[in-house]
Amino acid sequence: MEFRYAWGDGEATVQVQAAGDGLWVTIRRPGQEPVGYRVMVLRCEAERLILRMGERHLLFHVARDGKARVVAQGARVFRLEPPTLREARPPAAGDLTAVMPGKVLDVLVQPGQRVDAGTPLVILEAMKMELRITAPGDGVVTAVFVRAGDVVNPGQKLVELH
Amino acid sequence: MEFRYAWGDGEATVQVQAAGDGLWVTIRRPGQEPVGYRVMVLRCEAERLILRMGERHLLFHVARDGKARVVAQGARVFRLEPPTLREARPPAAGDLTAVMPGKVLDVLVQPGQRVDAGTPLVILEAMKMELRITAPGDGVVTAVFVRAGDVVNPGQKLVELH
């Protein structure tokens, strides 16, 4: 699921997907490389949210204000424009590479195949959890570089999209 | 609207109806005469309820616990059995009498008429607000003792039900 937030002069797209016993959250800021985080939801209540990211347990207060999403961390309050559930816009074509060591459990697409945003392409096992590598946007698979069972290293190409 | 609450060895039926710019709440405990309160809702939020009753502003914390209604006043916590939206059970037949001085604005029923619980019978004006006197249960109107325009005094019969 993908959400878009805007504030002052900035904006970002945040993708949330179930990963193992937690969530995998990918943040895309315009002009920057996407960053992914593994997140454990320790608590999610009316106003309080406790997340585990790495070895930090983060307590947030959250609220909705009309259409805005309000998030507070300590005394700092952030007001984010209404999150809108939406399909990701097709990003610039490119290829997906792993940056963490892992093992390819399954390859779900083949060259020539047309995929929509969010279509799972490859299933990796990394750090004891399954990660579904999904298409960041609509496109066509132009090349697949790995097979099930392969061990991939950081930087290694997995799939090429166009 | 009527709610029934049970606790330990007790229980009560509470009727809530809009009255003027507030609410009129009637509490019926088994074997006791019903008692009515005029209530202003000053705030009703997720966990906090502020009521005005008479000249007191009362702050309550409220929550649901499964099917139970939890109400706290200061440190005192009360757990009430699940409120169930329901029609009142027909009470013992009898007649409705006013205990506050007021003026009859309208009489909505006539002798012989069959009424269901909650059917408005008489509209009174008392203490600057309109009060709808409704049938406490299913039954038949056997007598009407007042007419529009009448001024009624405490103890005066309004309508007889059977």
Next chain:
Amino acid sequence: MSLFRKILVANRGEIAVRIIRACQELGIATVAVYSEADAAALHTSLADEAVCIGPPPPLQSYLQAETLLAVAREHGCDAVHPGYGFLAENADFAAAVAAVGLTFIGPSAAAMRAMGGKIPSRQVMEAAGVPVVPGYHPVAVEPAEQTVELAAAAERLGYPILIKATAGGGGKGMRIVTDPARLAVELESARREAQNAFGDPTVYLEKLIPDPRHIEFQILADHYGHVIHLGERECSIQRRHQKIIEETPSPALTPELRARMGAAAVAAAQAVGYTNAGTVEFLLAPDGRFYFLEMNTRLQVEHPITEAVTGIDLVKAQIRIAAGQPLPWRQEAITWRGHAIEARIYAEDPANQFLPATGRVLLLSAPVGPGIRVDTGIMAGDVVGLYYDPMIAKLICWAENRDEAVRKLDWALAHYLIAGVTTNIPYLQAIVRHPAYRRGELSTDFVARHLAAWQPPLAEPSDEVLVAAAVADFQGDGVTPMAGAIQPGGEPYSPWRVADGFRLGGG
């Protein structure tokens, strides 16, 4: 001991809450009053009874002396506590309360009048031997003559000189003159401004005290002539002539100076037969000289810092004094321990000329911990409007010494969450973290000197914040944690290691 049966609390917000709680501990019933804007306000539900006294505008509610008196009598009150602001320093109201046989918890109307208006109090102080800022009041009536008269006085007092409006307040009709040649011109414009502001053009001269500190002394006086002081409060940190951070003890006072200023404060109170709690304000010059400024004939907003270091509950003391009890403490028995600082939380926008901010309080979470005290009248869900003072809370921190108190305040500010209304919390943090503040270099122009270039922290949310937002939206607030969301001691992942999970290649 029976103090009072029932007290009318003629105020709102945090001070009404503070007074009602003190009454409850003393076993005294309370009646709260509220305007239509405050029907759901915290103070109304704390009191035993709450009475609506009119529409939101203060003139139609909290300043309605007659209504307040009527409510007090109808509800069987035997005393009225005015809090601060509103009618607290209104001598006529104090007199009216007494006239109907109720006790006004504060000084007598006579003492208020003696201390009201700048000139009378200056004269009373001079008579009592309390140092006042050297100044000169014209005797001449005709402006032209006054100008000549004041020019001569200015020469004697020495430049730079300050022009002040007799009926003045809030800096209106105030002028600083450094060049004698500009005196006449400035007098002219000051008179015009005073005329427009107060309907009275009279102005007078005062020697300008450069870089002054604002030091005030808390005094307590019973009805038997016994007056003591509870030490000072330094209130130099101000924005637009309004205090925002106060502390005690003042980094500038020696025990010897404290004793002298305290004695002057007591003398000031005695000079007008003052009773109950009051505050004597002084200007402290860099050369160590101090000058009487004015006396506040009421409880001060910043009273909690004095309570923190002396251990004396000033509101309870006010009530006991008003009930006719003698002061239980002799001056020698008053001791000061540690350091206390108060930061005033305002609903205002420091980035936009401190204009009052309004809105509904969406999230509220006050810091807690040893040595931390929060006095507030707001709850989550409250609407902060424009009718009343934008101060919505006071954060008071106490510690063994100034350095620890400052650290505690810094920590507490960083943990004081108020969402839905813009507040000055980031601005207060900037002050508390400023090296000059840490060094205790305080003066009334601190803000102008050190924070002129202040900018609010970036609104740019961190990745963590964006993650939180998305998770809240993904799960929907209020959803219970996913089963097994907790990973038993699994290998630790540093967020930095995981930080860049998968990248989209360029192109």
Next chain:
Amino acid sequence: MSLFRKILVANRGEIAVRIIRACQELGIATVAVYSEADAAALHTSLADEAVCIGPPPPLQSYLQAETLLAVAREHGCDAVHPGYGFLAENADFAAAVAAVGLTFIGPSAAAMRAMGGKIPSRQVMEAAGVPVVPGYHPVAVEPAEQTVELAAAAERLGYPILIKATAGGGGKGMRIVTDPARLAVELESARREAQNAFGDPTVYLEKLIPDPRHIEFQILADHYGHVIHLGERECSIQRRHQKIIEETPSPALTPELRARMGAAAVAAAQAVGYTNAGTVEFLLAPDGRFYFLEMNTRLQVEHPITEAVTGIDLVKAQIRIAAGQPLPWRQEAITWRGHAIEARIYAEDPANQFLPATGRVLLLSAPVGPGIRVDTGIMAGDVVGLYYDPMIAKLICWAENRDEAVRKLDWALAHYLIAGVTTNIPYLQAIVRHPAYRRGELSTDFVARHLAAWQPPLAEPSDEVLVAAAVADFQGDGVTPMAGAIQPGGEPYSPWRVADGFRLGGG
């Protein structure tokens, strides 16, 4: 000053929160540890890092010394704070921490061992001239001989006499003997119970002190031989040998007695070369004699009341002492101001033998106000389970004198809302409101004597409560107020006047 870089807080709940906050004020990073049951606990999100150390049972998590040491080293900690309970008084753990080059924030393992076990510490104290309860330890090995030996000793000590297990604790193997004829029999059963409980049948005799008060002294000792005491805490109000209300000063101590007991406490600490914070427990007999009971070689649960009256932050003091700083206070510099009382809030059912209660915290609202401090580790939404100590919060009230402190505590208890789990708050209220407590007539059998017949308050909801329930259900929680719900100062209706709106006639 650089104290420590990063501290591992080897505990949970309110004390972990307390320690982490102190570290934050001191600018020291913290690592929290948690069991799988505590993943969402407050202390984990306050710390800079949080590490899961195993399943809920303490033996598999908070008592896992090796795991804790590993976490401390992996995360670059240079010190470990054990809090209280768990490993706090485990000399082997303290030694292990030191062995890996980290600082244990507490006394040395040697001092702990010297004070561990009842008999060694008794001997050390006797040697140091600290009065101990007259007693006798058998020299004979063979039970029959011991019985003869002890019978003679009992005659010397005088009846009633107390039989205690050497390896004892928690009243196991404890017997009161009033009739000499029953001594042999009681010795037998005591030995059996001790054997079963501790695998060691050894018992000894102690003179029974009737109606004793439990008085303990807080001491601080640095690494340079400087030891001071911070006065006493009276912990006589106990239920099932566990403290529930503590206060200082004790109504029973005169300044002279305080000085003597304080000196004894300091002597006790010096006798074992004690360092850091510790507590020396005494029994105070009605005749004014006092006897060393034991020494707690850690921070006490009830430390906040000492902080309140002395103004000294004991956790910060612990950290500074451990960092090698000398005590900044001389004994003469320690002063006590006002009166402080702590009430322990337990998740337990006082109406049912104080059995621990469990549940999810639905609503939580702690009292606030001047002189009120709440130390807690729980948040709304937390689940209170059976794995750990049922104490979920500490409510500390300070005021100028005992009477005001008691009133404040009474007020605060009446405003401490914890819904979802049964607590002892009503029971605490009953104690605080009891005339004997108000009079300061405290003894360890207070509860048994005065509250044996205690019944929980009626569950019967008032009409107000039923109205609130129905309105919440009628409007649905979270609905904003009805437009115009506020009635501008309209004629006041007393609820009693309106109380009986319309009645259904009989029949």
